[in-house]
Amino acid sequence: MITTPSGTGNMYPVIELNNVTRVYGTGTAAVNALQGIDLRIDHGDFVAVMGPSGSGKSTCMNILGCLDTPSSGTYRFKGVEVGNLSRDQRALLRRHYLGFVFQGFNLLNRTSALENVELPLIYRGTPATERREMARKALAAVGLNGWESHTPAELSGGQQQRVAIARAIVASPEVLFADEPTGNLDSARSREIMELMTDFNRDQGITIVMVTHDAVMAAYARRIVRFMDGIIDKEEQNGG
Amino acid sequence: MFIETILIAMREIRRNVMRSSLTILGIVIGVAAVITMVTVGDGATKQVAYEISSLGSNLLDVRPGQSFRGPGGTRSGAPMFKIADAEAIERDVSGLAGVAPMTGRSAQAIYGNENWATNITGSTNNFLLVRNWVLSGGRQFTDGELRAGAAVCIIGATIRKQLFGEQDPVGRTIRLEKLSCQVIGELKSKGQSSFGMDQDDIVLIPLRTVQRRIVGNNDISSISVSAKDGVSTEKVKEEIERLLRERRRIGKNKEDDFNVRDMQEIVKTLTGTTRLLTTLLGAVAAVSLLVGGIGIMNIMLVSVTERTREIGIRLAIGAMEKQVLMQFLIEAVVLSCFGGLIGIILGIAAAAAGASALKVPLILNIGIIIIAFVFSAAVGVVFGFFPARKAALLDPIEALRHE
Incomplete structure (x- = not known):
């Protein structure tokens, strides 16, 4: 189990990067994907990460999502140094504090919407009846009442992404990481998804970090972080 | 969590029924083959042992001439036994249940329009005792009939069927070459022996009658001896050998000109052979399990x-590494166990079919069924581990990017 310093409350920012670098490969073939990132995200924030391909935003998201670790510098999640954690400890951290939404939905095929949403709870060891109830509620929260038994193949893209969001928020995570969540959807569907995420951010205080290419989607966030060539080029506060 | 992991694995198996069933096919065939081979083999072993013991338990067969000297002229030089030899064995060897001196040859049996080539055996009532024959009708020889060499006979089930059909043979007279012979009893059927001989194709006549009126000499061609229960046939064999060497005046360094065969030895040899075959077949089947x-x-x-x-x-x-590992490992083990179970059912069915086709008893060896099942589960663990480890060690970032 991951233990955060007791009585932290919001004393520590949820996410704190200090001079984080990430190097792929070694020697002359080495690629510096991140070249010294400083970033602080507080509890309840909604951050859009933008930047062209190869700017390092995906690398940064992998590190933020505890799927990868920095080559140097420190990443503190709620005050815990993630770089010092083992693979399994990071898995536990993801299990209890993080939710993920991907561009390609990444639902389990031939598995009902309900079972997909149950998945994180299974790993949390939630009892079956409670688990089903929570999954049902999460599906209802994304407006998929009555679609519980449908498999991804029987759902539209927008519905699939809703299932993915339900799966990400079912265990009430601290942070929701969304990697181009509207990349595969039309504009109407995209707006619905963004509104859903905004709701979860506002109503449940879930911190959201979202990668997007689309300025319209980024406008839903409170803050926009722009990446360029492995560094943060610009940080701006959204007026609206 | 462990139960959850099993459920996840089961769900994955159900999700792809076709692939799962093809996966387990090898295990199904392997387990079924092992169980069928071993079960039928065990049945055959039992059958062989049973058939030999139906010849007579604790039976020793004494014949003139040397055994194991290859086919053809073996017994040439050796003199036949006389009735005195059988009497000497009965008198001097301890721990015997019965001694039956025998002689005989094949002959034609005729009744009315029916005739049948059969084997005539001349002996005493002891023959019935040592060879485990039971009368299904009529009576044994009387002492008077034996002493006088009366023209009476006890017939086997095959003759009875060939000559008399459904009629009661007792009291009727059949002709054996020139001898007219009254049927006084019939033998209960023993069936075919594992050597392919029809044991029921037999006519039993008093020894003296056969010597005088059919073969025309006083020779005894073999002596069947049965040891009492609990008496070592090994020891009886030694005593008979010592006695006969003395009676036949065989010098110290000379080989026996007779041989004593211990049926239990033959049982051991034959069951040993079938057991070896069973093991070999089982091993071949086990390879298919692999x-x-x-x-x-x-x-x-x-x-x-x-x-x-x-x-x-x-x-x-x-999910932690070990959870992904367990998921795939359990999937492999559940698959292989399931294959094992189906294999056991198929194997028992095939063994039952095979046993009835080969007319051997169906003996289910619980041990081999358990071993086959445990082995199939072990196959799942061993062969599932490498793929499961591969899954567990995947990099989540790479894996998510995988198309």
């Missing part, structure tokens, strides 16, 4: 590659 295991590994490796993205999702969501 091949089935490789099939499982193959499919599991394909499955891990095919489900790379799923594994990525599970890892991202917070």
Whole structure:
């Protein structure tokens, strides 16, 4: 189990990067994907990460999502140094504090919407009846009442992404990481998804970090972080 | 959590019924083959042992001439036994249940319009005792008939069927070459022996009658001896050998000109042979179980590659290495156990069919069934481990990117 310093409350920012670098490969073939990132995200924030391909935003998201670790510098999640954690400890951290939404939905095929949403709870060891109830509620929260038994193949893209969001928020995570969540959807569907995420951010205080290419989607966030060539080029506060 | 992991594995298996059933096919065939081979083999062994013991328990067969000297002229030089030899064995060897001196030859049996080539055996009532014959009708010889060499006979089930059909043979007279012979009893059927001889094709006549009126000499061609229960046939054999060497005046350094065969030895040899065959067949079948295991590994490796993205999702969501490992391992083990179970059912069915086709008793060896099942589960663990480890060690970022 991951233990955060007791009585932290919001004393520590949820996410704190200090001079984080990430190097792929070694020697002359080495690629510096991140070249010294400083970033602080507080509890309840909604951050859009933008930047062209190869700017390092995906690398940064992998590190933020505890799927990868920095080559140097420190990443503190709620005050815990993630770089010092083992693979399994990071898995536990993801299990209890993080939710993920991907561009390609990444639902389990031939598995009902309900079972997909149950998945994180299974790993949390939630009892079956409670688990089903929570999954049902999460599906209802994304407006998929009555679609519980449908498999991804029987759902539209927008519905699939809703299932993915339900799966990400079912265990009430601290942070929701969304990697181009509207990349595969039309504009109407995209707006619905963004509104859903905004709701979860506002109503449940879930911190959201979202990668997007689309300025319209980024406008839903409170803050926009722009990446360029492995560094943060610009940080701006959204007026609206 | 462990139960959850099993449920996840079961769900994955159900999700792909076709692939799962093809995966377990190798195990099914392997287990079924092992169980069928061993069960039928055990049945055959039992059958052989049973048939030999039906010849007579604790039976020793004494014949003139040397055994194991290859086919053809073996017994040439050796003199036949006389009735005195049988009497000497009965008198001087301890621990005997009965001694039956025998002589005989094949002959034609005729009744009315029916005739049948059969084997005439001349002996005493002891023959019935040592060879485990039971009368199904009529009576044994009387002492008077034996002493006088009366023209009476006891017939086997085959003759009775060939000559009399459904009629009662007792009291009727059949002709054996020139001898007219009254049937006084009939023998209960023993069936075919495992050597392919029809044991029921027999006519039993008092020894003296056969010597005088059919073969025309006083020779005894063999002596059947039966030891009492609990008496070592080994010891009886030694005593008979010592006695006969003395009676036949065989010098110290000379070989016996007779041989004593111990039926229990033959039982041991024959059952040993069938048991060896059973083991060999079982081993061949076990190889197919191993091949089935490789099939499982193959499919599991394909499955891990095919489900790379799923594994990525599970890892991202917070599955630990050992949970992914367990999921795939349990999947392999559940598959192989399931294959084992189906194999056991098929194997028992095939063994039952095989046993009835080969007319051997169906003896289910619980031990081999358990071993086959445990082995199939072990195959799942061994061959499932490598693919499962491969899955567990995937990098979630790479796995999620996998198409």
